[in-house]
Amino acid sequence: MYETDSGRKMVLPMLRGAHGVFPAEQSNPSTCGLGGVIAxxxxxxDDVALVLADLAARRVVVQSVSPGPLGADAWQDAWQDSWPPHxxxxxxxxxxLDLRPGWDEILEHxxxxxxxRGMRIATRRGVTVEVGLGGELLPEFYALMERAVLRWSRMQHEPAWLARAxxxxxxxREKFEAIAHRLGDRFQVWLARYEGRVAAVSLVARGANAHDFRAAMDEELKHCRATDLLQALAIQNACLAGCRYYYLGESGTGSLGQFKERFGARPYVYPEFRFERLPVSRAEEGAKTVVKRLIGFRD
Structure with missing residues (x-):
């Protein structure tokens, strides 16, 4: 908890744990979405400047904050004014995706x-979409995600046991079950079926904004365009619920970003701010490079 001279209160949730073998504080951990100051x-x-000074004074090996695209400007300005050591x-x-123009505008323009066209193809071929609230449909979601991970491992020449691990x-799966328990009906599992088979899945956490943070598809069923229909209906649902933005997550620079742009989403580059008392990131990247070379990994 922080309090400014004016009495303004704010919180920076930092998960304390281990980063490999190093003590770490993270908001949020790299696999748990965005973090930052709640104010x-x-x-x-000025809020962020106060937080930066506090973080720089703590005796922790690694700290990271990922405020996301909507909160990055204040962090960037404060960071430039007082670049902390290490x-x-x-x-x-x-x-x-900015949802404020409304569903009709987003769909048409x-x-x-x-x-x-993909939405129409999916509808004609009999693709059905359902949404489970809370933990409903999580077992089917996770089963398809496991299959998708193993498919990618084969393409990248990664051992299946390593990809699964x-x-x-x-x-x-317990992580998603815990999130579902906490969020209740604000945690949505979107699932598309084609001829009785699960063709595509997506997880959406909803509040003032909607966060689509995990998705998978059955590559054998991509011809039915189930992903197009599922994604469109999830976006429509967020629009009608009054959400301001639909966040589609990390994209990289390849075809994944191009897919998201087909739904009107726009790319943003936002900063993750890191404090390291030891060169942890450099050591981790070196270790990953060595492992990839040993197994013949293909990016």
Missing amino acids: PGGART AFVRPHRVHL RFTKNTR RLHRRDP
Whole structure:
């Protein structure tokens, strides 16, 4: 908890744990979405400056804050005014859809012709979409995500046991069950079926904004365009619920970003702010490079 001279109160939730073998504080951990300061009306530059001074004074090996695209400006301004020691910025590329124009405008003018065509194809072929609230449909979601991870592992020449271990460490099913328990009906599992088979899935956490933070598809069923219909209906649902933005998560620079732009989302590069008393990131990148070379990993 922080309090300014004017009595303004704010909070920076930091998860304390271990980063590998190093003590760490993170807001939020790399696999748990965005973090940053919680303050009335959003964080201001002077708020962030107070937080930065506090973080720089703590005796922790690694600290990181990922405020996301909507809160990045205040962090960037404060960071430039007082660059802390042993600190650096790591850029992230994400996609964000502004829902404020409304569903009709987004459907007609933000979605591409290819996307609207995909929706029609999915409808004609009998694709059905359902949404489970809370923990409903999580078992089917996780089963498809496991299959998708194994498919990617084959393409990237990664051992299946390693891909499965990474998934269960990064995204154990228990994590999603815990989120569902906390959020209740604000946690949505979107699921599309084609001829009785699960063709595509997506997880959406909803509040003032909607956060689409995990998705998977059955590559064998991509011809039915289930993903187009599922994504469109999830966006429509967020619009009708009054959400301001639909956040589609990390994108990189490849085809994933192009897919999101078909729904009107726009790319944003926002900074993750890191404090490191030891060169942890450099050591981790070196270790990953060595492992990838040993197994013949293909990016």
